[in-house]
Amino acid sequence: GNSVTQMEGPVTLSEEAFLTINCTYTATGYPSLFWYVQYPGEGLQLLLKATKADDKGSNKGFEATYRKETTSFHLEKGSVQVSDSAVYFCALRGRDDKIIFGKGTRLHILP
Amino acid sequence: KAGVTQTPRYLIKTRGQQVTLSCSPISGHRSVSWYQQTPGQGLQFLFEYFSETQRNKGNFPGRFSGRQFSNSRSEMNVSTLELGDSALYLCASSPALQDSGTQYFGPGTRLLVL
Numbered sequence: 001g002n003s004v005t006q007m008e009g010p011v012t013l014s015e016e017a018f019l020t021i022n023c024t025y026t027a028t029g030y031p032s033l034f035w036y037v038q039y040p041g042e043g044l045q046l047l048l049k050a051t052k053a054d055d056k057g058s059n060k061g062f063e064a065t066y067r068k069e070t071t072s073f074h075l076e077k078g079s080v081q082v083s084d085s086a087v088y089f090c091a092l093r094g095r096d097d098k099i100i101f102g103k104g105t106r107l108h109i110l111p
Numbered sequence: 112k113a114g115v116t117q118t119p120r121y122l123i124k125t126r127g128q129q130v131t132l133s134c135s136p137i138s139g140h141r142s143v144s145w146y147q148q149t150p151g152q153g154l155q156f157l158f159e160y161f162s163e164t165q166r167n168k169g170n171f172p173g174r175f176s177g178r179q180f181s182n183s184r185s186e187m188n189v190s191t192l193e194l195g196d197s198a199l200y201l202c203a204s205s206p207a208l209q210d211s212g213t214q215y216f217g218p219g220t221r222l223l224v225l
Contacts, residue, residue, distance in 0.1 A: 034213075036216075042218075043114075043115075043201075043216040043217060043218045043219065044201065044203075044216040045215075045216065046213055046214065046215075049213065089153075089154065096167070097159075097166070097167055098156050098159075098167055098169065099144070099156055099214070100156070101146075101153060101154035101155075101156075102153065103153040104153060104154075
């Protein structure tokens with residue numbers, strides 16, 4: 001079946017550091033890929049998405065590129081801020097239309 | 112526009128009881144999905160409803176059921192509660208099936224089973 005694997009946290013970085021959170025997937029066909037974020041005390045919200053190979057999703061300085069050849073959708077940001085501290089979830093929607101989430105990566109940004 | 116609302120926000124039940132959780136989607140959204148979130152298993156898909164029909168179901172036992180009403184509001188029911196059902200239950204709505212990956216989540220109902 002379909003699955004999503006993302007790096008385990010927590011990830012701790014200093015402000016203005018470069019961020020990468022790895023995400024790889026297993027799916028038949030061409031799934032849609034998503035990154036969701038859960039800020040402390042708030043609900044899950046969509047951060048960015050990509051629906052076909054080589055698409056790049058971007059939002060709030062975050063980017064992720066849909067790489068079919070490596071079945072990856074890594075999340076990156078060039079310069080993180082304290083306000084980026086949150087839990088990040090990688091997800092896919094497969095041909096069966098079910099959405100599968102990764103286990104989440106907790107990110108701590110130190111001032 | 113008001114966001115997705117879930118009631119109640121917190122619930123304590125004992126083993127063997129049943130529970131009903133409610134979700135009101137964003138106005139105009141017709142697709143509602145339910146998820147169970149636990150520290151060990153993460154976010155797991157329960158089911159999805161669209162226009163009062165269940166169109167997708169995750170790998171949960173039959174004790175977990177749901178329904179959707181004509182106004183798109185949805186309820187999920189868990190019967191014969193087990194300790195392992197303690198979790199945060201999240202509801203999410205989408206405008207349409209074609210964009211069901213873009214979901215808007217509610218704050219969740221935290222269920223504790225004693």
